[in-house]
Amino acid sequence: MLMNHIIPFFLAAAGDAGLSPGMPVRASTFATGVDWVWDLILGISLLFFVLIIGLMILFIFQYRAREGHESAPTPSHNTRLEVIWTVIPTIIVGIIFFFGFRGYMDMAVVPRGAYSINVLAQRWSWQFQYPNGHVDNELHVPVDRPVKLVMTSDDVIHGFYVPAFRVKRDIVPGRYNTTWFEATEPGEYDIFCAEYCGTGHSDMLSKVIVHKKGDFEKWLSEAADLLGTMTPAEAGEWLYNARGCKQCHTIDGAARIGPTFKGDFGTERALKDGSKVTVDENYIRRSILDPQSQIAAGFEPVMPTYKGRVTDEEITMIIEFLKSLNPESGDQ
Numbered sequence: 001m002l003m004n005h006i007i008p009f010f011l012a013a014a015g016d017a018g019l020s021p022g023m024p025v026r027a028s029t030f031a032t033g034v035d036w037v038w039d040l041i042l043g044i045s046l047l048f049f050v051l052i053i054g055l056m057i058l059f060i061f062q063y064r065a066r067e068g069h070e071s072a073p074t075p076s077h078n079t080r081l082e083v084i085w086t087v088i089p090t091i092i093v094g095i096i097f098f099f100g101f102r103g104y105m106d107m108a109v110v111p112r113g114a115y116s117i118n119v120l121a122q123r124w125s126w127q128f129q130y131p132n133g134h135v136d137n138e139l140h141v142p143v144d145r146p147v148k149l150v151m152t153s154d155d156v157i158h159g160f161y162v163p164a165f166r167v168k169r170d171i172v173p174g175r176y177n178t179t180w181f182e183a184t185e186p187g188e189y190d191i192f193c194a195e196y197c198g199t200g201h202s203d204m205l206s207k208v209i210v211h212k213k214g215d216f217e218k219w220l221s222e223a224a225d226l227l228g229t230m231t232p233a234e235a236g237e238w239l240y241n242a243r244g245c246k247q248c249h250t251i252d253g254a255a256r257i258g259p260t261f262k263g264d265f266g267t268e269r270a271l272k273d274g275s276k277v278t279v280d281e282n283y284i285r286r287s288i289l290d291p292q293s294q295i296a297a298g299f300e301p302v303m304p305t306y307k308g309r310v311t312d313e314e315i316t317m318i319i320e321f322l323k324s325l326n327p328e329s330g331d332q
């Protein structure tokens with residue numbers, strides 16, 4: 001009765017915007033339920049706000065000190081009143097708990113047969129790995145199908161947050177956290193990191209792309225051999241963007257968290273321990289696989305290792321891309 005008639009009735013009455021017109025679009029099966037609890041709590045709060053402030057203002061006038069009015073002795077106890085103001089809030093809190101817990105359980109229990117995607121969060125980018133091995137920095141999903149995310153972090157705590165889906169879950173290093181959703185509207189939606197994770201936190205953005213029926217499979221099979229359709233340097237550039245290198249490095253000459261790659265290849269690099277190396281293929285390879293072994297002077301040792309996360313072929317592509325940023329190196 002409650003589930004099938006009363007709630008839908010109130011939702012319809014509240015209209016699409018609900019009580020809070022500023023809410024993001026609703027693009028997953030969770031959105032309606034979450035908004036309903038939100039509106040319920042907001043509605044109750046508004047009701048009591050108006051009631052309490054209204055009575056307060058009324059009483060200020062009605063019971064103000066006046067000539068010829070003696071104040072009555074204050075009653076010390078009123079059992080009926082105290083029972084009422086204990087029982088009513090308890091019922092209200094119980095109702096809020098009921099809906100909140102129901103929604104929580106819905107979100108916590110992944111339906112059978114959900115499509116599983118691995119998520120790796122690292123300072124300050126996202127990597128989504130699909131069942132066929134393709135790794136992307138954007139999350140592509142099919143519409144109208146439950147999608148399960150198995151998420152872990154490489155460094156600190158991050159938070160996977162898609163407002164349009166009303167989905168938010170912490171990602172903790174050293175363990176897997178899962179969440180799921182079912183997108184209902186094809187389109188593009190924002191992904192934010194919802195856990196302050198350092199300098200680049202506010203840049204830790206990505207997108208969910210919800211594909212129309214049938215388009216997802218097409219995208220996935222094309223994406224799997226995307227790199228094969230490019231020149232090595234182009235593929236390297238794609239990897240540079242997709243693997244999160246650009247969150248710490250630049251290709252325009254400005255130093256960020258790490259050195260810029262503009263004009264870097266073939267030059268001398270001073271290391272923290274006082275020695276010097278030439279930025280060549282082997283140095284780049286070693287920087288990617290074992291970044292702590294040679295720290296560039298003037299920088300902090302914060303680069304994560306990419307061991308096991310990029311193939312030798314991909315490293316070669318990245319090297320080709322970095323080479324192309326210094327035409328003077330004579331290695332073209």
Ligand SMILES: [Cu+2]
Nearest residue numbers: 158193197204
């Ligand atoms: Cu983060």
